[in-house]
Amino acid sequence: MKNIQVQPAEGRLGVLVVGLGGAVSTTFIIGTLAARKGLAKPIGSMTQLSYLKVGKGNNQREGLIKDLVPLASLDQLVFGGWDIFPDSVYDGAMHAQVLTEKDINLVAEEAKAIKPMKAAFDPNFITRLNGTWCKEGKSKWDLMEQLRADIRNFKQENNCNRVVVIWAASTEAYLPMSDVHADLSRFEAEMKNPDTKLVAPSMCYAYAAMKEGAPFINGAPALTVDFPAMWQLADETGTPICGKDYKSGQTMMKTVLAPAFHARMLGLAGWFSTNILGNRDGEVLDDPASFKTKEVSKLSVIDSILEPEKYPDLYGDIYHKVRINYYPPRNDNKEAWDNIDIFGWMGYPMQIKVNFLCRDSILAAPLALDLVLLSDLAKRCGFKGIQKWLSFYFKSPMHELDEVPVHSLFEQDRMFRDKLREIIGE
Ligand SMILES: NC(=O)c1ccc[n+]([C@@H]2O[C@H](COP(=O)([O-])OP(=O)(O)OC[C@H]3O[C@@H](n4cnc5c(N)ncnc54)[C@H](O)[C@@H]3O)[C@@H](O)[C@H]2O)c1
16 A cells, blocks of 8 residues: 655635535534534534544554544634625525524624625526526636636635635536537537536536636536546646535435345335425425436435346336425425335335435535545545545445446445545554
8 A cells, every 4th residue: 555645734724615605505614613613513524523443453443533634623614605695604594594593693703704706607507596696707618717716816815725615506407418528628618618508607616626726526416527527627637526416314314225125135126215395405406407417316326236237136127216395394304205115035025114304404514514624635635536435425426437336325434434544544
């Protein structure tokens, strides 16, 4: 194993969040500000709470990941970002109603001071929102140049040594990969085409981040940074990238249960997943084009776990259905139902029902925190391109075109811990 030289986590780390005023972003930022003052616990964060075992035999020992691995500390983080509405993090959190007013007020002054920069937006990609705080630009290339300037200015004004950019903005309409995404020079030419329908705003953020040397994290299921032209750019600029789509609630349960069926050689006939949610994310996903992006992401998880080609009798004919229903009264408090039809000895059928009453953004916020700290670590380790060891955090882990992604939560956890040990030379 070759030794990894890790640059120290010195100075301030800028965290630029796309979709700054949204439910996930504001919950993440307010929780982090409160945690670093000792006013809240960062529950759900592996980097802050989980132990890592290192060493062998008599030398085996364990410590908190944040103590063993050279991560930036919460005190070093400086928050900023973009949104298509001008609300501060404070106003966004009050609007999202994930956290109570009492909890938001723990860090009211700081949250009021974090205001978004104007966004790169294109209504063709998110039809349900009418942005009022958006940049003007002749082309996507022009918008991207403005985003690059934003990153540079933020870094300078806030005296940051490094910056990470994380997408926690709405899910864009489904866009399949096409020829222009296959090659960097073709993609750059397309960015300059004022009428392009093939370059989404999220791609402008990802491109700008990489050009400024900032790792880019995609918390939504859109194409964004998951195509060969972007992988080429990540390689050329030496930038770590990861995605797609935070693995927070229903899919997390799916990637826990499917490995159990597989381990016990129980068959699966069907999996019907439905849920209701009423936040802005739910409203955007009510549009069929945005839902399609999410559906592809949610449907992708079980095949690689169950290996239907190897076990056709058990998994060769699965009916897998995913529904998301916009239902305003529930706001961020999603309710998910899974009906799972399994079969056992001599083919006898059985059913499992999972009813998960979760809080979407409460589950997603710690993932955002970890991904920021770990992507910054990856950059300081000199890693570039797709960070497969961060698959743990995503519904659709990015992977090369000819590769099968790892979806099992347990397998992903092992990959994550092995990489941390490798980084610290254990
Ligand atoms: N909450 C979860 O558990 C979870 C899990 C997986 C993925 N996600 C994804 O995370 C994203 C955020 O979810 P949320 O619940 O916070 O949604 P939200 O609607 O509350 O927030 C999204 C924010 O993005 C802003 N926005 C939209 N387009 C933008 C653009 N081009 N530039 C800058 N800002 C833009 C919106 O104005 C809004 O403030 C969604 O894509 C969602 O699908 C969420």
